[in-house]
Amino acid sequence: MTPPEPAAAPLDDAQETVAAEDDPAHSVPLSVAAVARRLGVAPATLRTWDRRYGLGPSDHTTGRHRKYAPHDVARLELMQRALLRGASSAEAAKYALATPVPQPRLVRRTAAPPPLLTGGEFDTGSPPAGGRGLKLPGASRLARGVGRAALAMDSAAVQVLLADSIAQDGVVATWDDVVRPVLAAIAARWEHSGAGVEVSHLLDECVLAAMVRATPIVAEPRNHRPVLLACMPEERHNLPLYPLAAELARRGIDVRQLGAALPLDALANAVRRTAPAAVVLWAQLPRYADPGVVTALPRTRQQVRLFVGGPGWERGVVPSPAERINGLAEAADAVERAVC
Structure with missing residues (x-):
């Protein structure tokens, strides 16, 4: 939204001035594809909002190729x-339809739109409708918002929410309180119905991108030798290593990511070439938690601290001198103590 025109008088909290933007995108009708690009959602999402909630183009003069007028786009933005503030699709549609939207020129509104957006949350006075959503009992509104955006295949909304959470609460809290509950709910949904693999993949990619963006370049590391993060051979679930890398980098620790399914000989070569201060080996599944891999790592002149993490190691044998780490915060603390 553009700021109010200079001649407009200041408004108090109960008033709001809204101006239609002067760029061509706001003055001419837009196609479905153009609106989708503008909002960062899929065209199929717009068609769903039109079919289910009546938030579609109001232009009936162009036949099959209906266009979104500026006030239609304004409702979609609402x-x-x-x-993004945690409302369900039905709640958000109700809010958008109940809120006055600007005409092409400046419009003054003197009443607050019902229902209210307060304190960063969507307050409707009633619980969101269930049935097709994720089961997230006890989860935060932010986690539920991420879950809804993921189910809608709206990667832009997922990434905005994750970026806001990381900026406000940090990597550890975002991973533990937002990402993990949603991942678990999607997995439970898949186990129950066999559906949602595409949602899981989309969320994985969004989380990976968010964590990479949250990982600073450590120009002057506190550790003299690097930390290697790698999956066990054949283990392809490497997503949890990204928040660990981000958190360690934010603490000033130099980290080298080696990715998923790293062959044993490649891992051994990396240890020889970098002489790391610590190595973290991740196993999501028990069949990949092979103690033989740990004992086969080459010995270097300087001591290397070995850590193993992931659900795969919970019931397996952890050979000495490796140490088991559980949870992101514990892992970051243990590695930091070992190398700094």
Whole structure:
């Protein structure tokens, strides 16, 4: 939204001035594809909002190729804003339809739109409708918002929410309180119905991108030798290593990511070439938690601290001198103590 025109008088909290933007995108009708690009959602999402909630183009003069007028786009922006603050799709649509939207020129509104957006949350006075969503009992509104955006295949909304959470609460809290509950709920949904693999993949990619963006370049590391993060051979679930890398980098620790399914000989070569201060080996599945890999690592002149993490190691044998780490915060603390 553009700021109010200079001649407009200041408004108090109960008033709001909204101006239609002067760029061509706001003055001419837009196609479905153009609106989708503008909002960062899929065209199929817009068609779903039109079919289910009546938030579609109001231009009936162009036949099959209906266009979104500026006030149609404004309603969609209101809905998207509500979704990003944790509302369900039905709640967000109700809010968008109930809120007055600007005409092409400056419009003054003197009443607050019902229902209210307060304190960063969507307050409707009633619980969101269930049935098709994720089961997230006890989860935060932010986690539920991420879950809804993931189910809608709206990667832009997922990434905005994750970026906001990392900026406000940090990597550890975002991973433990937002990402992990949603991942678990998607996995439970898949086990129950066999559906949602595409949602899981989309969320994985969004989380990976968010964690990479949250990982600073450590120009002057506190540790003299690097930390290697790698998956066990054949283990392809490497997503949890990204928040660990981000958190360690934010603490000033130099980390080298070696990725998923690293062959044993490649891992051994990396240890010889970098002489790391510590190595973290991740196993998501028990069949990949092979103690023989740990004992086969080459010995270097300087001591290397070995850590193993992941659900795969919970019931397996952890050979000495490796140490088991559980949880992101514990892992970051243990590695930091070992190398600094």
